[in-house]
Amino acid sequence: MQVSIKWLKDYIDFKETPEQIADKLTMAGVPVENIKDMGAGLEKVITGKIVQIEKHPNADKLSICTLDVGQAETIIIVTGATNVREGQIVPVAMIGAKLPNGLKISKGKLRGVASFGMLCSAAELNLDLDSLSDDAKSGIYILPKDTSVGIQVKDVLGLNDVILEFELTANRADCFSVLGIVREIAVLTGNSVKKPMLRLQEDGDKKANELISVKIEANNLCSRFSARVLQNVKVGKSPAWIKERIEAAGVRSINNVVDVTNFVMLEFGQPMHAYDYDMLAGHVLIARQANQGEKLTTLDNVKRELNPSMLVIADSVQPAGLGGVMGGLASEVTESTKTVVLEAAVFNGANIRRTARACGLHSEASGRFERGVDVINTVKALDRAAQLLEEMGACTVCPEIVDAYPGFELPSQVKFTSTQVNKHLGTTISSQVMVDILKRLEFEISSVKGEEITVTVPSWRNDVRCMSDIAEEISRIYGFNRIASTLPDGSMMQGGQSEEQSFVDRVKDILVAAGMNEIISFSFTHPQTFDKLNIPVDSQLRQAVEIMNPITDEFPLLRTTAVSSVLETIARNLSRKNEDLKIFEIGSVFTPKALPLTELPIEKLMLCGALTGKRTDIAWNQGKDTVDFYDAKGVIEVLFERLGIQKYTVQAGEHYAMHPGKTALFMKGKEIIAYVGEVHPQVQAQMNITKKTYLFEMDIEKLMKYSALTCRYQSLPKYPAMSRDLALVVADDITASEVEKMIVKNAGKLLNNICLFDVYMGEQVGKGQKSLAFSLQFQSAEKTLTDAEIDPYFESIIKALEEAFNAKLRS
Structure with a gap:
């Protein structure tokens, strides 16, 4: 996220330099990654008026321009540009200027005529070419006719600003807005905030609920859904000040309606979307899950196939937008739009993250929804957007707001004592100082009973839930540099391994000595893997725990079997021509007691291995035989021998991923302690494994149960056998x-x-x-x-x- 200093100063006055503000914010846990001067390199670039243009006497493609730059005398500049005319106002790089592209300007001669500067193009001024017309991109950049002469070009172009680029942690969702950063600056500098006043002229001829209705059908994915209606809309260019603010934040200007929604999103941290009212079938907006195979063409003109895991904003016929990610092309606001529906909502962050990843669509809106938005802000954001457009004369606002808010959320409260906080931080901060800090952070002090303090957490601080969070807030504002460094205090324990950890190390040593190689893979899987492994539909192995924030769309579930990880590794290596493999993994699998989760799943350590390819390395004195069932069986026998597991039996059996006629079970009594067999041909094909592969699987807990961890020695026999x-x-x-x-x-x-x-x-x-x-x-x-x-x-x-x-x- 990036914010301009000029925008911050719209809401708060401070005397500190951008560097000082950045340092204060960083030390308070709101890290500023970079400080960017938008006008860097334009210090000696001023505005000039072309008084006269003459042809160069010695060059047909050059012109001699006489310019008024607001000084006592005019200056001469020789140029090859063909788009300059007398009376135009242009940017002039004076002698001594060093432009953003590194070009240094000095006095020179062009075909015998002295030149005292240079006329600048948009590229030389480091302007965003994507936002300019084709004419403005080529040749000298022509400034508006009413531009004053002799002033800094960066003042004219809105580049007299400094940008703070933030590298925010995911828990500080409140700082993904200008007002959020302003709140932090107010606490750190002691200055007061000038929040925008919300005063609306609601002059529409109909109430909003007479024109549009909103519904929430997916209550688990949308907690609040609000809308306003704007009539007599005039779509056009945005005022310069709005355009400057959003472009400084890295958002491209489109038109006044879209720009205002982006402005409010950046200002409040509440994403919004604007729909063409006449393009909404039934004049209704419904937050629902997509139907299987349903399609939507998004604003980037890409047709996307949806699935029920995705949230859509739909009218009575079809989706009008991909909830929290991007709107639909069919309901886009255009120059012909006369009535606009503004929508602001609160969506499930994990679902938005998964949808954005699945579609490859990461937007400013989805980034904010992923981290969490303030449920209170939907109405404020709609009022602010309507106010801005109404003040521009771009619309008439219909009275009232349509608001669906089925599950009203009460603000959370946290109880703590100053003793608890000081013990947690290793400080001696007084309770009064703590209370003052929390008040400055806009926490409400609900009650003080003796030492116990109860605070009500602001709606925008969904990351504060317990005493430790309160201690963090106090410490970062109090100043980490004011907290003395101390050595940890407490009883010390000698580190060591558990019995299970030592056993696992022993198993690994035995397998490596038997010629196996250990792999380490993610403890995640995909629902399609269950089908690829031929796991029965009613198997407990299909009851996998869903991950709220998967690292990629390929791994949305916790794995219930380690077989998938081993076979995927085999397939990946075979596809890269690494065809002789003997691998194993000892890793966790997770089995829930019930879904949805009410308690932590059972975590078991499983040993799984696979062999494929040649039995020995290629050499002149070695055979070229490939591994078979007995190589895999032999690995288990060696392991059992070294672990002291005796009196086991081997019999034919079945395993979901193994060939039914080539599978063996190692038994201790009636308990299965190991599976070994050839990978089922169907599983082999579905996992893209091109060679015969042999698999074994064991439960570490069962191996420990039957192993002899201590050895008994006896003397060698004296008599022959x-x-x-x-x-x-x-x-x-x-x-x-x-x-x-x-x-x-x-x-x-x-x-x-x-x-x-x-x-x-x-x-x-x-x-x-x-x-x-x-x-x-x-x-x-x-x-x-x-x-x-x-x-x-x-x-x-x-x-x-x-x-x-x-x-x-x-x-």
């Missing part, structure tokens, strides 16, 4: 894990290790059969085992397998 191989033929629907479980159950305590080393299906074992070959290792810590000691266990295993699975030994 004995190995036996067992090849079985079983039905192909019997899983290896079922067979392995039966072997362990009947192998006795001497079984040290079991390993499946071969699986065969083919003609040699018959249709519907398969061969499983296991290596069994027996070992004793007390002696060397003999065949005779192992044989009973081996026979018991074979008998149990025959009975349970009708298994046969393969010869």
